[in-house]
Amino acid sequence: MALLLRHVRAVDPSVGLDQECDIVIRDGRIVEIGQDLSIPKGETVECAEKVLLPGLVDAHTHLRQPGREDEETVASGTRAAAHGGFTAVCAMPNTEPVADQGAAVRALLELAASEGAVRVHPLGAITAGQRGESLAEIGDMVASGAIAFSDDGHGVPEAGLMRLAMDYVKRFDVPIVSHCEDATLSGRGVVNEGVVSTRLGLPGWPAAAEEIQIARDIRLAELTGCRLHVAHVSTGRGVDLVRQGKARGVRVTCEVTPHHLFLTEDDLTESYDTHLKMDPPLRTAEDAAALVEGLLDGTVDCIATDHAPHAPHEKALEFELAPFGTTGLETALPLVCTHLLASGRADWADVARWMCHGPREALGLPAVRMEVGCVADLTIVDPEAKVDVAPDYFCSKSRNSAFLGTRLLGRATEVLVGGYFALRNGKVVE
């Protein structure tokens, strides 16, 4: 089957492309890029006014299967991903049970193949059961298809164990994805320590609890030569540490989330809205500004959602009891379009860097470039499409979005995975 995308503005900084053109896709690959192309048979899609990007990847997704299928499944989570413009997600291993063996990785890949709307790249746990005590069977998981390793949800408490893990994974040249949190400092903290913890009488989670482990893990990556990807950096000093590490030649990359970019602790009010309870917590306006600076100067490699679906009855608990996290797959791209593109601070090439090439390089995924022969994992964006973030907008099983009630501008209307539509006219293709 052939597909012709006509009059699309194709943007891919990795091949120096930003122009209106026609693109022919056949057998799941890009076969021709040019002007006034035609195909003898097949389908033609008119894409005037739309932007074509190499397929977006979310480096940080919680699919919740197995264990919390009431919150999300591979089927629903990958549909949410397609709806948000992603052609692939990287699935965190903190399921129930934890993905700490090859069998769990294979099971996830089988589910993704049979039920997934987009590609799924599994991460495995660094430590058995994510208990922070001993190494998980990393080799077995690599052989089964795990792309990276993380104890996401917790920091690895002991520096010695983290060093072991970093040394061990070198045999496989896969990255360690570090959730940086010194639990002896974050304690029972639920909001940023400082103004908001004082004002609301909530236990504080100090920025230092994150920065100390970022510093530690960068130093360990330097010591071991391991590839380190720092998850959800939320503070300005955290970005500085990564900037300094990169300058020293350490193999470190990092991601920031849309909620840390576009929300701050000032959004937490006397209403104690648990949709704004995050781990790490929303930080100060200065921190959020520093994250944007980090993106613009290339220190921050990618925007990742940390999509964290939660059951409504759990988010409805008291603030200190409610679980951490917000959904993100379906709002990330519209937020970036609204807050960074519309303001002129970034362009489409930046979006391609932060949401396609950045995560792929950081996590060692195959590159997608807009050139002949490349696999047709592509995202088409309508910059003028409006998004009302209301409960009925979501394909995710969960509605716990920190951005409910906002109106955004710009969203994906088509997603192609291996040349097939996962999203078409803004609707997930079944």
Add this chain to the structure above:
Amino acid sequence: MLSSRHVLSIADLSADDIARVLETAESFAEVNERRIKKLPTLRGLTVINLFLEPSTRTRTSFEIAAKRLSADAINFSASASATVKGESLRDTAATLGAMACDLVVIRHRFAGAPRMLADMMDCSVVNGGDGMHEHPTQALLDLYTIRQRLGKLEGLRVGIVGDILHSRVAGSLVRALRIVGATPVLIGPATLMPSRPDVLGADVVLDLDEVLPSLDVAYMLRVQSERASGMPFPSVREYAALWGMNAARLGALPSHGIVMHPGPMNRGVEISADVADDTRSLVLQQVEAGVAVRMAVMYLLLGGADSGAAA
């Protein structure tokens, strides 16, 4: 009669509201000195004391206040941890709402729970203490007690001593003192200070002896080591030596200076036994004021509009 239909935080109240509460409480205090202490004001109304954290003193004070105004006062107690595994606060709120009560007083382990309840229910809600956040009626009764003894509030310097970080009493008292024009000073070990006391509008002094001569009120907080993670000071002995109120420190206060404590006291820790029983210690006056002030709050939330004069 108050600018808010709930009392969840001192921040809900204006300076006028606070003045009205204190003034109304004064008339109720007179009633509390009579042999027959009951008024018909809230007859037929139902007040539920929803205490999801152990408390005898505060609950009893609210219960007496409701009963003196002839409301039907019902105690609903459970441990918050039981509600975690069993019924959620939302379900509890729905249940109470279905019973058509008029006012709920809530005491809860976690900050923000009174707000949740208020958002879910049609009746008035009074915060009887939420986590480390606020305990507004305590602050109101403290203002009442201070004014009764010192004749004014404006311009006073009130030292709040001890575990500020975990204290909802301090959370409300600092805000209340600012509203009435007094100056709160937070005193204690830095391990028990909130990270940004400036947000509350308070100064911090770590050395108690340095500030004692400048204080009109030394407000001693209960040491709540059960709330802290990791012991925040080396020993009770050292805490008492550095931040405990004792006879020598009482002598260092100005001659009109008074000592207060929200109770229950740890004698020998934050306050020595002799100071606790001294005439300059107003601990029992605070308890007494508690009933009158809580009567005033309930009256102003529930009955003020149609019942005319308070007493």
